[in-house]
Amino acid sequence: MWREIPGGVTAPQGYRAGAVRAGLKPSGALDLTLIYSETPAVAAGAFTTSQMRAACVTYCQEQLRTGQPVRAIVCNAGQANAATGPQGWQDVCTTAAAFAEALGIAANQVLVASTGVIGCLIPMDKLLGAIPALLAVTTREGGDLAAQGILTTDLVPKTIALESIGLDPPLRVGGMAKGSGMIHPHMATLLAFITCDAPVAAPLWRRLVQEAVAVSFNQITVDGDTSTNDMCLALANGAAGGPPIQPEDPAAATLGAMLKEACIQLAKKVARDGEGATCLIEVRVRGTETDAAARTIARTVSGSLLVKSAVFGRDPNWGRIAAAAGRAGVPFNPEELAIDLGPIPLMRGGQPLPFDREAAKAYLHSDPVVIHIQVGPGPGVGCAWGCDLSYDYVRINAEYTT
Amino acid sequence: MWREIPGGVTAPQGYRAGAVRAGLKPSGALDLTLIYSETPAVAAGAFTTSQMRAACVTYCQEQLRTGQPVRAIVCNAGQANAATGPQGWQDVCTTAAAFAEALGIAANQVLVASTGVIGCLIPMDKLLGAIPALLAVTTREGGDLAAQGILTTDLVPKTIALESIGLDPPLRVGGMAKGSGMIHPHMATLLAFITCDAPVAAPLWRRLVQEAVAVSFNQITVDGDTSTNDMCLALANGAAGGPPIQPEDPAAATLGAMLKEACIQLAKKVARDGEGATCLIEVRVRGTETDAAARTIARTVSGSLLVKSAVFGRDPNWGRIAAAAGRAGVPFNPEELAIDLGPIPLMRGGQPLPFDREAAKAYLHSDPVVIHIQVGPGPGVGCAWGCDLSYDYVRINAEYTT
Numbered sequence: 001m002w003r004e005i006p007g008g009v010t011a012p013q014g015y016r017a018g019a020v021r022a023g024l025k026p027s028g029a030l031d032l033t034l035i036y037s038e039t040p041a042v043a044a045g046a047f048t049t050s051q052m053r054a055a056c057v058t059y060c061q062e063q064l065r066t067g068q069p070v071r072a073i074v075c076n077a078g079q080a081n082a083a084t085g086p087q088g089w090q091d092v093c094t095t096a097a098a099f100a101e102a103l104g105i106a107a108n109q110v111l112v113a114s115t116g117v118i119g120c121l122i123p124m125d126k127l128l129g130a131i132p133a134l135l136a137v138t139t140r141e142g143g144d145l146a147a148q149g150i151l152t153t154d155l156v157p158k159t160i161a162l163e164s165i166g167l168d169p170p171l172r173v174g175g176m177a178k179g180s181g182m183i184h185p186h187m188a189t190l191l192a193f194i195t196c197d198a199p200v201a202a203p204l205w206r207r208l209v210q211e212a213v214a215v216s217f218n219q220i221t222v223d224g225d226t227s228t229n230d231m232c233l234a235l236a237n238g239a240a241g242g243p244p245i246q247p248e249d250p251a252a253a254t255l256g257a258m259l260k261e262a263c264i265q266l267a268k269k270v271a272r273d274g275e276g277a278t279c280l281i282e283v284r285v286r287g288t289e290t291d292a293a294a295r296t297i298a299r300t301v302s303g304s305l306l307v308k309s310a311v312f313g314r315d316p317n318w319g320r321i322a323a324a325a326g327r328a329g330v331p332f333n334p335e336e337l338a339i340d341l342g343p344i345p346l347m348r349g350g351q352p353l354p355f356d357r358e359a360a361k362a363y364l365h366s367d368p369v370v371i372h373i374q375v376g377p378g379p380g381v382g383c384a385w386g387c388d389l390s391y392d393y394v395r396i397n398a399e400y401t402t
Numbered sequence: 403m404w405r406e407i408p409g410g411v412t413a414p415q416g417y418r419a420g421a422v423r424a425g426l427k428p429s430g431a432l433d434l435t436l437i438y439s440e441t442p443a444v445a446a447g448a449f450t451t452s453q454m455r456a457a458c459v460t461y462c463q464e465q466l467r468t469g470q471p472v473r474a475i476v477c478n479a480g481q482a483n484a485a486t487g488p489q490g491w492q493d494v495c496t497t498a499a500a501f502a503e504a505l506g507i508a509a510n511q512v513l514v515a516s517t518g519v520i521g522c523l524i525p526m527d528k529l530l531g532a533i534p535a536l537l538a539v540t541t542r543e544g545g546d547l548a549a550q551g552i553l554t555t556d557l558v559p560k561t562i563a564l565e566s567i568g569l570d571p572p573l574r575v576g577g578m579a580k581g582s583g584m585i586h587p588h589m590a591t592l593l594a595f596i597t598c599d600a601p602v603a604a605p606l607w608r609r610l611v612q613e614a615v616a617v618s619f620n621q622i623t624v625d626g627d628t629s630t631n632d633m634c635l636a637l638a639n640g641a642a643g644g645p646p647i648q649p650e651d652p653a654a655a656t657l658g659a660m661l662k663e664a665c666i667q668l669a670k671k672v673a674r675d676g677e678g679a680t681c682l683i684e685v686r687v688r689g690t691e692t693d694a695a696a697r698t699i700a701r702t703v704s705g706s707l708l709v710k711s712a713v714f715g716r717d718p719n720w721g722r723i724a725a726a727a728g729r730a731g732v733p734f735n736p737e738e739l740a741i742d743l744g745p746i747p748l749m750r751g752g753q754p755l756p757f758d759r760e761a762a763k764a765y766l767h768s769d770p771v772v773i774h775i776q777v778g779p780g781p782g783v784g785c786a787w788g789c790d791l792s793y794d795y796v797r798i799n800a801e802y803t804t
Contacts, residue, residue, distance in 0.1 A: 228725050
């Protein structure tokens with residue numbers, strides 16, 4: 001059991017955060033962000049699977065591999081620092097070292113993330129020059145400010161914070177994310193930063209984070225493009241107090257559930273804020289052999305341009321849903337396929353049902369639009385989220401300049 | 403060596419074709435098409451990989467499995483006859499039997515294809531009632547008429563015909579295709595019908611068709627949606643005369659090359675006519691270990707919504723090209739990546755080059771837009787085709803009614 005609380009990444013005990021205008025973005029918006037843990041935290045992460053990884057992705061992967069505790073996450077917006085060669089790598093190292101010195105911690109306790117235009121070097125003089133101002137606004141109340149600093153084409157900041165009910169001491173999970181274009185399973189241009197004050201050893205923390213990412217950030221899609229910079233970083237600093245949580249403790253189950261809930265809520269906010277989106281699409285699949293198979297079908301349907309276009313057009317086109325389910329690469333018997341659009345049954349036993357077209361069109365003005373798919377009698381369930389495809393998606397992406 | 407000739411599917415010897423308005427489409431356009439071989443032809447095919455296959459797909463697959471010669475291909479437009487259950491299957495059988503009787507051939511010599519709205523049964527009375535009129539317009543000059551009968555949202559008919567130079571007797575390959583939305587590798591909503599008058603045994607013909615489909619229809623993408631109805635059917639009736647072509651004959655190599663050329667030309671016409679497209683995008687990849695790996699990268703780049711949006715916006719965004727290449731699932735060293743936009747080098751050794759932005763924007767007004775990608779020193783080469791993503795894609799697919 002848990003309840004939602006305010007505060008984002010600074011809702012858990014022992015974290016500070018903030019953001020400043022370093023002048024990295026031409027727009028002059030907030031563009032340099034810091035999350036700081038007052039004590040060393042165990043860290044876990046998930047990263048883009050692209051061959052073209054930004055320097056900061058490789059850097060964070062190497063840092064996490066050492067198992068070192070982490071104290072800080074720095075994120076710049078404006079330049080992706082991808083396809084930037086040795087200079088890009090050097091800039092990541094310089095950033096980590098400069099923040100370490102300013103914070104009085106070791107350089108290997110600083111993780112670095114970037115988002116923005118691919119192939120652009122970070123104006124390092126501006127970044128380094130903004131560190132004092134950033135430290136000055138990095139506070140225990142800075143979660144909402146920090147959530148603004150990581151945005152690019154996002155319309156709204158995305159934060160979440162949950163507090164356990166019934167555990168003593170209570171545990172808290174906080175988080176913030178950015179997304180918008182290029183959102184796709186397996187860490188598209190998605191940045192997500194999770195904080196937690198539970199006392200938890202690294203192996204358990206890594207497993208819980210991995211499980212939460214699998215059912216949340218890896219289940220959202222805006223346009224099928226996986227980016228060079230995606231990452232989810234998650235810190236747990238133990239500041240809630242109490243003995244270390246063991247894998248078999250009830251608190252571990254609660255923590256895992258809270259982490260999933262926080263990640264799913266952030267993932268849905270990212271999908272809802274997809275470029276040009278007018279609604280969130282939630283696809284719930286059941287009846288497969290495994291959960292993974294259900295998740296695959298759900299992702300394929302939520303990512304289908306034809307389904308997304310139909311939702312934007314408020315056209316109850318179950319044929320496109322069936323066609324997308326069929327090409328997901330998961331074998332099923334078409335004669336067992338059932339599809340519902342919200343409360344409205346559209347297909348049973350692989351056959352279209354007569355349905356009230358006006359009611360279905362009216363339902364498509366809901367937000368979220370929920371599509372239910374059953375493909376057989378199996379125990380597998382899975383969920384995925386996307387958004388509709390609008391004229392504005394094309395406008396935004398045709399006009400966004402390199 | 404070969405030259406292009408007029409006539410489409412009736413350019414090869416011994417074929418007749420035609421199309422009529424059977425009233426299957428609300429628009430009243432041509433919607434029922436016949437290709438007829440005056441003598442039995444060996445047949446080969448490629449089909450959608452979707453789990454949700456239309457009745458006609460399963461039917462044709464079963465017919466081809468028997469190795470029986472084929473005399474006729476019937477295609478209706480308006481109803482996909484997919485997700486139509488036992489009645490849909492019955493309708494395919496009825497269609498084949500009715501055409502067989504009218505043509506005086508065996509029912510298992512008739513193949514059936516459909517395109518249109520998923521979940522709709524074919525109005526069989528209209529289809530059957532139109533057979534006499536269709537036979538009356540099925541002639542040796544009917545290739546262009548037939549190419550119109552298979553269209554749905556396509557803007558232009560797509561035909562090709564090639565005649566060999568230097569072989570005695572000369573061989574001819576003809577073809578027609580439809581595409582538009584839902585075009586994607588592995589037989590999206592794509593119908594392609596190939597005719598040929600070469601004397602060739604079934605095993606060689608099947609291999610040549612398979613090789614041609616792999617580098618043509620399976621290398622085009624409009625929106626990533628694979629449909630329920632895609633198929634390529636290819637007939638060879640031997641009407642050109644001469645002895646059977648053996649696999650080791652020079653004529654077999656010429657025939658294979660002609661078949662590839664015909665299929666690639668049709669595939670490019672389909673991609674160029676993608677819904678809302680303003681230009682053809684050709685992606686040429688080299689430097690992989692295998693041709694298949696190069697084709698995979700080429701498909702991923704040509705299918706990237708961000709690349710497609712950038713081309714529509716005439717934005718020389720090499721970063722999106724690099725990011726798409728990186729997520730194709732083919733390992734390569736990012737420091738060896740080279741990208742050219744037509745004649746303009748954009749990236750070498752994984753690093754962006756300075757380039758004349760105005761010249762690059764001007765080049766993006768070309769049709770086709772050609773993107774060259776080299777990922778390493780390997781011998782693999784591959785090509786894929788797509789189109790840009792425009793406002794009209796969204797409009798067409800938001801408004802196309804079930």
